[in-house]
Amino acid sequence: MQFSSRFTIATHILLCIAMFEDSQKVTSNFLAGSINVNPVIIRNILGQLSAAGLVEIKAGVGGAYLARPADKITLLDIFKAVEREEALFHFHENPNPQCPVGRTIHKVMDGKIDTIQAAMENEMKETTLAEVFADTRKIIDEE
Amino acid sequence: MQFSSRFTIATHILLCIAMFEDSQKVTSNFLAGSINVNPVIIRNILGQLSAAGLVEIKAGVGGAYLARPADKITLLDIFKAVEREEALFHFHENPNPQCPVGRTIHKVMDGKIDTIQAAMENEMKETTLAEVFADTRKIIDEE
DNA sequence: TATGGTTGTAACCGAAAGAGTTACATCAAT
DNA sequence: ATTGATGTAACTCTTTCGGTTACAACCATA
Numbered sequence: 001m002q003f004s005s006r007f008t009i010a011t012h013i014l015l016c017i018a019m020f021e022d023s024q025k026v027t028s029n030f031l032a033g034s035i036n037v038n039p040v041i042i043r044n045i046l047g048q049l050s051a052a053g054l055v056e057i058k059a060g061v062g063g064a065y066l067a068r069p070a071d072k073i074t075l076l077d078i079f080k081a082v083e084r085e086e087a088l089f090h091f092h093e094n095p096n097p098q099c100p101v102g103r104t105i106h107k108v109m110d111g112k113i114d115t116i117q118a119a120m121e122n123e124m125k126e127t128t129l130a131e132v133f134a135d136t137r138k139i140i141d142e143e
Numbered sequence: 144m145q146f147s148s149r150f151t152i153a154t155h156i157l158l159c160i161a162m163f164e165d166s167q168k169v170t171s172n173f174l175a176g177s178i179n180v181n182p183v184i185i186r187n188i189l190g191q192l193s194a195a196g197l198v199e200i201k202a203g204v205g206g207a208y209l210a211r212p213a214d215k216i217t218l219l220d221i222f223k224a225v226e227r228e229e230a231l232f233h234f235h236e237n238p239n240p241q242c243p244v245g246r247t248i249h250k251v252m253d254g255k256i257d258t259i260q261a262a263m264e265n266e267m268k269e270t271t272l273a274e275v276f277a278d279t280r281k282i283i284d285e286e
Numbered sequence: 287t288a289t290g291g292t293t294g295t296a297a298c299c300g301a302a303a304g305a306g307t308t309a310c311a312t313c314a315a316t
Numbered sequence: 317a318t319t320g321a322t323g324t325a326a327c328t329c330t331t332t333c334g335g336t337t338a339c340a341a342c343c344a345t346a
Contacts, residue, residue: 004333005233008252012235015244027292034242035235038335043293060343062292075255084332090148090304092155092178099177101158104282108275109151112218119266123259132251139247147304170321181306186322203314205321227303233333 006082009035010045011132014078017055018070018133025063045082052081071130076121078129088117149225152178153188154275157221160198161213161276168206188225195224214273219264221272231260 012035017026024030028046032039046064049055054077056067066073091109095102155178160169167173171189175182189207192198197220199210209216234252238245 002233003231005235006333007232008234008248008256011252012238012244012248015248016242019244025292029292034239034245036237036239036245037235039293040295040337041335043295047294057293058343059293060291060341061345062343075259088146089150090145091151092148092180094179095155096177096179099159100283101155101162101279102177102179104279105151105155105158107282108278109154112270112275113151116218116263116266120259120263123262127255132255135251136244136247139250140243149304168321172321182322183308183324184306186324190323200322201314202322203312203320205314 003083006045006048007079009037009041010049010078010082011075011129013042013045013049013064014054014066014070014073014129015133015136017064017066018129019136021063021065027062027064031064048082049078052077054078054081069130070133071128073129074125075127075129075132076124079121079124087113088120089113146222146226149188149191150222152180152184153192153221153225154218154272156185156188156192156207157197157209157213157216157272158276158279160207160209161272162279164206164208170205170207174207191225192221195220197221197224212273213276214271216272217268218270218272218275219267222264222267230256231263232256 013031016031016034020026020030028039028042031042031046035042046055046057050057050067053067054073056065057063058065091106091113095105097103156174159174159177163169163173171182171185174185174189178185189198189200193200193210196210197216199208200206201208234249234256238248240246
């Protein structure tokens with residue numbers, strides 16, 4: 001299993017907006033060109049980012065803008081905006097209650113799974129879009 | 144996206160083996176009864192656990208046994224045994240190299256993604272089968 | 287107010303993977 | 317040889333992702 005590419009595409013979108021929103025209108029077609037996917041995919045992800053309050057989109061006239069400063073957007077915000085809301089692990093639903101292991105497995109494992117998921121999310125919370133943007137800017141300036 | 148239920152099923156399998164291997168022959172049919180899925184699914188996962196060196200299976204006569212002590216098996220061992228080997232995040236493949244963001248996004252994000260994945264795996268490494276087994280035993284004894 | 291560039295979405299398609307099942311060859315102790 | 321297991325191939329069904337076309341709705345502005 002893998003997370004969908006929506007997370008990296010969404011990050012790419014936000015970086016492009018941060019980089020270009022002051023100098024030009026950032027449309028789904030413009031983003032599609034940079035990311036190299038179909039504009040509809042961009043519009044769908046952009047819609048998710050908008051619903052999550054990370055970007056503002058000008059309907060009709062076009063263009064996407066950050067809805068709050070880049071240092072107030074973490075990778076976890078991006079991740080939660082584009083990944084379906086659900087538990088990280090799919091638990092087998094119907095263990096046999098007549099087996100001692102079967103009727104206790106959920107009690108024992110649910111907490112472990114939560115801890116594992118929390119470890120991942122805490123790590124994502126550590127990095128902001130502003131940091132990623134600074135890294136990007138640095139590499140570009142060194143070229 | 145979600146991890147498949149193979150991880151929780153595999154953990155369930157190993158707990159059953161730890162619980163019952165001394166008192167009875169633990170076959171795929173027995174396990175299928177406790178987990179409440181088709182025996183073929185058990186055999187496939189058991190095969191993965193065997194390939195990873197976590198269990199030994201007696202062909203012909205039948206029965207599965209832990210290949211090493213439960214305190215030497217971590218949740219990460221189980222996870223890696225049953226999940227396809229690959230990166231956690233699916234990165235969009237072909238960002239446009241003519242866009243400054245497009246040509247730097249991999250350099251910037253690859254490391255972040257590795258760190259996130261490592262955070263999850265480190266957390267999984269913290270818990271052993273022996274601990275999960277002890278928790279299970281404790282709940283059963285309190286019933 | 288008509289135009290034109292955008293966004294928002296519905297409706298598809300194909301590929302891949304998970305979950306489940308049946309069927310059967312193979313194995314090894316008795 | 318029999319018997320109860322395992323190993324595995326083959327198939328179905330469902331869901332999701334990634335991709336695409338098509339088109340309605342939107343709105344600044346000419």
